[in-house]
Amino acid sequence: MKxxxxxxxxxxxxxxxxxxEHFDVQTELVDHLANGIELQWQGNPNLSFENALQVEFKKFGVCGFADVVAEKTKAxxxxxxxxxxxxxKxxxxxxxxxxxILFTALVFSGLNIISAPYRIDAIVICYMILVLTGFVFLIKSMRRRKTMIANNKVVKKPIFLLEDIISKTGNVGFIGISLVQLPNLIFGHGSTLTSSSIILVISIITVLFIVLLYIVHIVLPGRAHEFLSNEYEEYRLLNV
Incomplete structure (x- = not known):
């Protein structure tokens, strides 16, 4: 029986x-369950679908599908x-x-133009703007990827695990929030930043963080369709 x-x-x-919740993980599990049920039917054609399904599900143990989901998420x-x-890279x-290099020099020059007592405040404000901008792109990306048009109606779209990870990118936001606090934690609130070497290091870190935000909030979401189309036939069929 099939x-x-x-x-x-x-x-x-x-x-x-x-x-x-993720369609690619569901598909993998559905294939596994279907193969197991059909194998059971070869030995016992009178076995009901529901009973065969429960037999296969029990093979996943007390945690059910949780271990499979955790393993796929980790990968x-x-x-x-x-x-x-x-x-x-x-x-x-x-x-x-x-x-x-030019962008780093621009940030370095900008910090040197700012009056010394206000440099740390300027750095904090800069990081806050970067983090908030990142979250704006995050929200827009999540909204756009959770729906699609079908039969002239907006419907909920199946979400793939990698797509969801790319859309959320929450870790970068937490990194940004931590970086916002670094200048005050290191130098103390209200401190004056005068060392050129420290200003250079902060300029480099700022530029690297901007690159990181650009990758996770713009580059990867923009290339997600390409990654998933190459990986999953189901994704290509859903997005024709």
Whole structure:
């Protein structure tokens, strides 16, 4: 016996009901469950679909699908950070590195123009603006990727795990919030920043953080469709 489309739809609903929200993880689990059920039917054709499903589900243990989801999430997070690193490194190649040097010099000059007592405040404000801008792009990206047009109606779109990770990028926001506090933590609130070497280091860190924000909030979301289309046939079918 073979599973029907109704059976497959039920398996997707079953995985969703058991807290598997990402379509690619659901598909992997549905394939596993379907193969197991069909294998059971070869030995016992009279076994009901529901009973066969419960037998397969019990094989996942007391945690159900949680371990599978955790393993897939861990693997996709590694892939996500690898993508960040690949794009980040690309900005240190010729001729992009010239732009970074010039941008660093611009930030350094800007901080030197500002009166010494206000330099730390300027740095804090700069980081706050960067973090808030990043969150704006984050919200827009999440809204855009969670819906699609089908039959002239806006409907909820199946979300792939890597796509969701790219859209959220929450860790960068937390890094930004931490960086906002660094100048006051290191130098003390109201301190005067006069050392040229320290100003240079802060300028370099600021530029690197801007590059990181640009990658995770603009470059990767913009390339997400390309990554997922190359990886998943299901994604290509959903986005034709």
């Amino acid at each position: 599973l029907t489309k109704r059976h497959i739809d039920h398996l997707y609903h079953f995985t969703s009901k058991h807290y598997v 996709m997070n590694k892939r996500y950070y690898k993508l960040i690193w690949i794009f980040f 690309s900005y240190f190649s010729w001729p992009k590195v010239i732009v970074l």
